[in-house]
Amino acid sequence: MIKKLAHHTGRIAGKVNISGSKSESNRLLILQSAFPNLSLKNLSNSDDTRYLAKALKGNEKLVDISHAGTAMRFLTAFFAAQQEREVILTGSQRMQNRPISILVDALRSLGADISYEKKEGYPPLKIRGKKIDETRVRIQGNVSSQYISALLLMAPGLPHGLEIELTGKVTSVPYIKMTLALLGDIGVAYSWEDNLITIAPKPQIQDRVITVESDWSSASYFYSLVALSEAGKVTLSSYKKNSLQGDSSLVDIYKHFGVRTYFENDSITLEKEKTQLLPLELDLSDSPDLAQTIAVSCFGLGIACDLTGLHTLKIKETDRLVALQQELEKLGADISVTEKSLHLKAGSSINKDILIKTYDDHRMAMAFAPLALKVPIQIDDAEVVSKSYTDFWADFESVLVD
Structure with missing residues (x-):
């Protein structure tokens, strides 16, 4: 048109x-999947948020998030830690040409089982969810803050939490601070000192309502x-x-x-x-x-x-x-x-x-x-x-x- x-x-x-906010909504939807007693109001009505919500509620093996780049990054980390769940995570033709190897490499270093279905370094991804026991990961901070936020959102659900070491100059710092603030809102303990972010494990949270x-x-x-x-x-x-x-x-x-x-x-x-x-x-x-x-x-x-x-x-x-x-x-x-x-x-x-x-x-x-x-x-x-x-x-x- x-x-x-x-x-x-x-x-x-x-x-x-x-x-x-699409940014807040997408982060909170990932957290709500980990903590179902989190209630959300004024969610974004964007396509990106709808694709993410559908992917989190469904149980299909093939998960197609179309153009939703945030959903691709966040779901890659989310599904990696979902034990006994296997998915093919894919998207539009443009999405299949957007690099994701930095995040995949970081998740693999934690023990995640992720492979590329087509081109090395790009979606679609085959993700076999498993228990992740490793507690420390390194990732570049100067490429996309969404890679870092994907790890942060996954971290409270890991048995021992997670330490994330950032290398290089960190990009889009406010978006990382947003993710940390939302974790804090639901009671997750964290710290960010120099280039190290530490997230404590959080098996469950108190009932909470957040208006986006x-x-x-x-x-x-x-x-x-x-x-x-x-x-x-x-x-x-x-x-x-x-x-x-x-x-x-x-x-x-x-x-x-x-x-x-x-x-x-x-x-x-x-x-x-x-x-x-x-x-x-x-x-x-x-x-x-x-x-x-x-x-x-x-x-x-x-x-x-x-x-x-x-x-x-x-x-x-x-x-x-x-x-x-x-x-x-x-x-x-x-x-x-x-x-x-x-x-x-x-x-x-x-x-x-x-x-x-x-x-x-x-x-x-x-x-x-x-x-x-x-x-x-x-x-x-x-x-x-x-x-x-x-x-x-x-x-x-x-x-x-x-």
Whole structure:
């Protein structure tokens, strides 16, 4: 489906209820499978979360999680420790080309029985669950924090817990801290000193109800809308000032674009204010999922940016750096990328009626949509947004003011 977008007034206003964080929901679903007396509210309604929930509830040998990268990582570790369960864990064609050997090697060092069904180092995986008695593992910290979180979520269910030694510079630290905070919420004892994380075993927990905070990554597209608007004021719920989500850094980042955030009760209100637009230099090592939104915001406002810390974008749903370069160039951008950075020069014009390819990547569709406040634009395969934000288009259109 091609979505044609245009909004000539440049004004936005309204209120939007955004579903629970995909990142928190997916972590909590793994924990709920280990501790059934954990109750969850405001779960994400994203495709990724639905695929994960289905995989955890089912008992089939073949488990297909489609494009859900988080589910692939978390379930690899989860199934490895499920005794007397054998599964083939697979996904979409893109998923079968996303590397997973770093996590598999770490699990094998603990004694897990995992083999590759097709290409070495990539899904699909044959996992024969078994009791894991080893207590210490080493893993690279600079590739994907989801590998580390997969081990953390498995750890409380192991007989002796787990010590995880991280090597190299650690990427996306807020996501690791989120996993640890959720473990702490259910009573799991842990410590993180220097490069060593220790998780104590936890055979059972007390009855617990957790309400999932709404997704800050999903909020980013409304930050971009307000930034690109002539006059914008949008209220989003439900959000916490002291969030576990690394992407809550939006609050500070978007001040650069004249977007102020006001917290009240469980909501945030975003409001456009006059500001001097200056070139942006930003290290996104801790929140790489914001890169597409921020790059498009800069392009739409005509300001230069240098975004670094983006090495994990090469192994996402698509190579997000190359995808960004190709689509922004079609719109008229002067942009270059490396293996881990993006560099956009200031510009004053935007090509109209360009068809944006999304490359099976939900964030490509949502990140480019706010440009409709500047020029008519078309989004290819627009329904891809359901991967993380099922109601995006309805919510997007609800805040456009005639």
